Amino acid sequence: MIDFNLLDEIIIQNKFFVLTTHVNPDADAIGSEVAFYHILKSFNKQVRIINHSSTPYNLIFLDKENVIEKFNYEIHSEVLNNAEVIVLIDLNNLSRTVSMKDSIENSKSKKIYIDHHQSPDNSADYYFLDSEVSATGEIILDFLMAKHKNLINNEIAVPLYAAIMTDTGSFRFERTTPKLHRDIAFLIEKGADPVGIYDKIYDQSKFSKLKLLGRSLNSIKLLYNNKFAYMIITQNDLIETEAEESDTDNFVNYNLSIENVVLGLLFIELKNGFKVSFRSKGNVRADLLAKNFGGGGHKNAAGARFYNQEMNQDIINNILENSIEYLKSIGV
Ligand SMILES: [Mn+2]
Structure with a gap:
């Protein structure tokens, strides 16, 4: 209290x-x-x-x-x-x-x-x-x-x-x-x-935001028996759509709107590094996952930022594998 x-x-x-x-x-x-x-x-x-x-x-x-x-x-x-x-x-x-x-x-x-x-x-x-x-x-x-x-x-x-x-x-x-x-x-x-x-x-978005959302949705991939979804936004996406980082607020939640998905990630490449948003349903702990990468948040919504680190395929794979290991460990 x-x-x-x-x-x-x-x-x-x-x-x-x-x-x-x-x-x-x-x-x-x-x-x-x-x-x-x-x-x-x-x-x-x-x-x-x-x-x-x-x-x-x-x-x-x-x-x-x-x-x-x-x-x-x-x-x-x-x-x-x-x-x-x-x-x-x-x-x-x-x-x-x-x-x-x-x-x-x-x-x-x-x-x-x-x-x-x-x-x-x-x-x-x-x-x-x-x-x-x-x-x-x-x-x-x-x-x-x-x-x-x-x-x-x-x-x-x-x-x-x-x-x-x-x-x-x-x-x-x-x-x-x-x-x-x-x-x-x-x-x-x-x-x-x-x-x-x-x-x-929510309903006075710039057109650029919707264009960026379109790209994010297009990037969604499903893993782990379609229970785990992730999307990627690159600096190139932001530049070409003329959208801003803040426009990506809530994009990550679209992962969870797919049937059976209990964990969704969004990778966003920043000017000086990248960030990852974690969203989950029920007892899948987004905060524990984010914590593995120096981040934090709530049970079902969390994030981690990586300053001055390139967002390359290796590091993305590493985070995806870590997430799958976690899902396995809790019996999802
Ligand atoms: Mn808050």
Whole structure:
């Protein structure tokens, strides 16, 4: 159980907060940051949001007041050093802040994690973690429902709804509980519009994204009695379709839409390395697989990044073989 009284105390006792999140932020990351920003503002705190990555184009509407800044060492290392509290949202491993990591580590500020992933590192002073909930946005919503229900207005309801809608796969993943639906109903009463928010996030894609999705689907291969699927996106695919890395969000889930598939991987070649997303069904543990390669995540959704490593056939085969060994080991 998260100690929300402690979170309250930290808010009351400090004046200057910097919020940040992980590389390649999703709607849970951005929505939770924006919601927490407004919570702190309603306590008359000084708040800045500084991220390593720019905000993906389909999530810019969540940052209505345009308060999210992109990290620039010259400008922001001093800001991070002067912050009383750095709030790390939707991550629990400092390396996920990439270019900001050293400045955060060296800052004399208190550091807190608000997150729903497993296996946190020990970089923070305070941990507000719950790996049993669907989204970091749900932790923030729990905090508000427990302590400050009256603060929930449109400015907070919209980003929290977006955070939770996306991390629950539009309210269908395992942790979509009756309690979550009841709290979401409250957000809708406070002005979160399910039709409009879904449309902005998922149905205003650039054509380039759809072209890239087409290529990814074309690349799918089935292994291990058709229970294991994977797809590959190369830099060439990204360049030729003019799509962006953030466009690939959710592509990996298409693997699991194939009958009998219980494990799906997506390999994406980056400018300086590559990343692999793991998705699974039921008791097949995506997080354990990702962990073999220095990554992590949730039971059924995880990832690993390989910096400065070429994505060649050998390393792909190695990861595929490792995955098959794992499936064998658990008797799938
Ligand atoms: Mn999340």
